[in-house]
Amino acid sequence: MKLSITPSYLCNLKCNFCYYYDWLEDRKLLDLDILDRHLDEIQRTSPIEYIDIYGGEISILPPTYVRELCSIIEKYYKGEISIVSNFVRPEKYFFHETFFNPQQYKLFVSYDFDCRQNHNQVWTNIQAYNGDINILCVATPCLMSKNIEDMIQFFNSSHNIVSVDIKSYSSSMHNDLGVKWSNYESFMQKWISAKTKKQFTCRIEYNLAECISGSRNAWNDNHIFISPSGNMEIIQFDPNGREYFTKLESLDEFFKYANLEKEKIKNNIYCSRCTWIGKCLTEQYREVLEINNSCNGFKNLIDWYKNYVSPV
Numbered sequence: 001m002k003l004s005i006t007p008s009y010l011c012n013l014k015c016n017f018c019y020y021y022d023w024l025e026d027r028k029l030l031d032l033d034i035l036d037r038h039l040d041e042i043q044r045t046s047p048i049e050y051i052d053i054y055g056g057e058i059s060i061l062p063p064t065y066v067r068e069l070c071s072i073i074e075k076y077y078k079g080e081i082s083i084v085s086n087f088v089r090p091e092k093y094f095f096h097e098t099f100f101n102p103q104q105y106k107l108f109v110s111y112d113f114d115c116r117q118n119h120n121q122v123w124t125n126i127q128a129y130n131g132d133i134n135i136l137c138v139a140t141p142c143l144m145s146k147n148i149e150d151m152i153q154f155f156n157s158s159h160n161i162v163s164v165d166i167k168s169y170s171s172s173m174h175n176d177l178g179v180k181w182s183n184y185e186s187f188m189q190k191w192i193s194a195k196t197k198k199q200f201t202c203r204i205e206y207n208l209a210e211c212i213s214g215s216r217n218a219w220n221d222n223h224i225f226i227s228p229s230g231n232m233e234i235i236q237f238d239p240n241g242r243e244y245f246t247k248l249e250s251l252d253e254f255f256k257y258a259n260l261e262k263e264k265i266k267n268n269i270y271c272s273r274c275t276w277i278g279k280c281l282t283e284q285y286r287e288v289l290e291i292n293n294s295c296n297g298f299k300n301l302i303d304w305y306k307n308y309v310s311p312v
């Protein structure tokens with residue numbers, strides 16, 4: 001099972017594309033006893049394969065709380081943990097090499113140039129950090145208006161950026177920036193085929209290689225979110241395709257939901273005929289109602305990449 005744990009929605013920024021936009025001043029903290037019980041149950045039912053911790057902004061939470069949170073997670077899971085931060089004003093403990101064991105914790109910094117507030121400060125903090133940094137960008141209209149060669153050169157200029165991922169933007173109950181799946185595909189094609197050599201791992205290429213080899217699991221059957229209220233949740237979509245979170249009453253409910261979703265996707269007119277069903281780039285399947293602007297499995301991007309790496 002993959003878990004995304006949100007200890008708090010509280011954030012020191014308010015980005016217009018955030019999935020939690022209306023909740024960013026909520027100071028509620030995830031009750032760690034509840035987290036402990038969830039992890040115990042999940043681990044016994046479906047071994048934990050991956051965890052990410054994000055928010056809100058984790059780097060502004062008290063160090064004692066964050067340490068206890070990590071200790072509870074470490075009781076159940078020894079694999080890689082991603083910490084996602086905006087890195088605007090991280091507390092000092094973030095810079096202590098022993099606070100997060102670098103063998104287990106990987107730092108992901110959300111960096112979107114001037115499309116996100118305080119980007120100069122974030123860049124200064126990145127440069128001051130001793131460890132490896134993985135960059136996460138969101139493909140908003142603002143980011144996709146940037147010059148790709150300049151972006152790559154900028155990331156190359158840093159001493160510690162080891163990977164860059166550009167995530168697709170998805171509309172939610174909080175915001176809708178009108179981005180089409182095909183906009184993301186065109187941008188990523190240019191990003192992948194840019195002339196400037198990338199001196200970092202390009203995560204989208206890694207994901208695309210997984211799609212093509214068939215090793216990617218795209219079904220909605222292995223990912224649960226844990227919210228600051230202590231709920232286990234899943235992402236669902238309203239009739240306009242905007243995502244929202246729904247509470248699960250139990251793990252059993254999750255597995256029933258996963259089976260129903262799989263049937264629904266297999267019966268979808270487009271997915272059922274698609275080569276990439278079950279292994280496409282989607283992070284959460286949604287009903288494909290038309291394919292003119294592609295889909296959130298990014299079918300056209302996978303087709304393009306397959307030909308890009310092995311032209312016929």
Ligand code: SF4
Pocket residue numbers: 270271272274275276277278280281282288295296297298299
């Ligand atoms: S690539 Fe698109 S059409 Fe194909 S399975 Fe994924 S979501 Fe469905």
